[in-house]
Amino acid sequence: MGAKMVEFNGWDMPVEYPAAIGCGIINEHMAVRTGVGIFDVSHMGDIRLAGPQALAAVQHISMNDASRLAVGQAQYSALLYPQGTFVDDVIVHRLGEDEYLLVINAGTREKDFNWVRDNTRQFDCAVENLSDDFTQIAIQGPKAVDTLQKLTDADLSAVKFYWVTRGTVCGLKNILIARTGYTAEDGFEIYIPVDEATSARVWNEILDAGKEFGAVPCGLGARNTLRLEGKLPLYGHEISDTINVWEAGLERFCKMEKPEFVGRAALEKAKATKLTRTLVGLEMTERGIARDGYKVLDAVGREIGYVTSGSPAPFLKKNIALAYVPPEFSPVGTAVKVEIRGQGVGAQVVPTPFYKRPKK
């Protein structure tokens, strides 16, 4: 389709599609916020756990409480190291009585699969790497439901956010349809057979179905600006193997009332000690764009932290960033500076998420 491609963790992926077909990062971003955008996210990984002790296995490796999931329900969670830091973040889907699907990041496919397999050996549960078995397409935006409904017999209005269903999609039977996404908008992710002919056909049918709503193909560039506006973490940036759950501000997905899970003991201990850094949202108050890795300075120019993710925000029309700073700099309104090419440029701490989709 003439997209600008980039190598991403071993995958050849589009950063953005051509301006000539109405794309580019900004247009793609706006399409998702106002209409619908289509992403090929097959690079994501999929791990299936099935068996009599599948729930116990998931409970052991995942910090959220999977026992709360009804069949057909999903939740955001993370896999932690014993130190309470992140192996990866994950969406846990309960597909059946004793069947769970973990959808994980592309860059961590191998690591995650090995981690899950090695840490669940004691449970009566089969662990399968299904990453190469699916093409995964995300349809995101306020018009995602209208777009996808044209192509499926499943009643999408009956699928609540973070629930899944199965239905015929583009003539393909028994397709997993999840009302999930990484854009801070309503939307769906579908998992279809991986062969190129089927994948291409479905991709084109979805774009066609969405045409009346302004559907465009969207690449990694827009994927990043969309998730950033919604304060959704990105592995290697807001979360990593050296950052713990409390620092990342993900406590609401971490159920310490579970008696046991990998990382729980370290988190319990860490809870008793003061945080040395916390994740905050920043908005530039002076001209300049804060970017990944830039230093954050206090009002007199001393280094206090760093930007984990920073970019222009196309919908909000501001330059925003997420950054780790000491807790004393975290109150909303605190003035800081971001070092941009040797100069301290003014910014302030703002509430997050930067963007929340309007309630219907």
Place this chain on the structure above:
Amino acid sequence: MAYPTDRKYTKEHEWIQANGNSATIGITDHAQESLGDIVFVELPKVGAELAAGKTFGTVESVKAVSDLYAPASGTVTETNADLATAPEKVNKDAHGSWMLKITLKNAGELDGLLSAADYEKFVAEESGH
């Protein structure tokens, strides 16, 4: 794309149009196309000295920061204030969107730069077409 013949070009994808002892500088259509949506242009202040081949500012797209390289040496006399509020003008018309004007230190420096035809060839080779 046929590049305007009323100016010279650099391998860093800038153009420079001389008018006697002063010159106007911008980036090429190929540059704006490669960059994608331009969201920020950082230019030097009036009075600043440019040295040929050295960086003098930046142009930023959503995803990346790109350096601007001086096509020739000189002193900045004017910068395009429009670009502070409407940087996307460069995407719409790169050859018509000037970034800054300078007084040339040595007009002879332009002789070593690429003609429109040479630049077009350079772009084609770089893109592997």
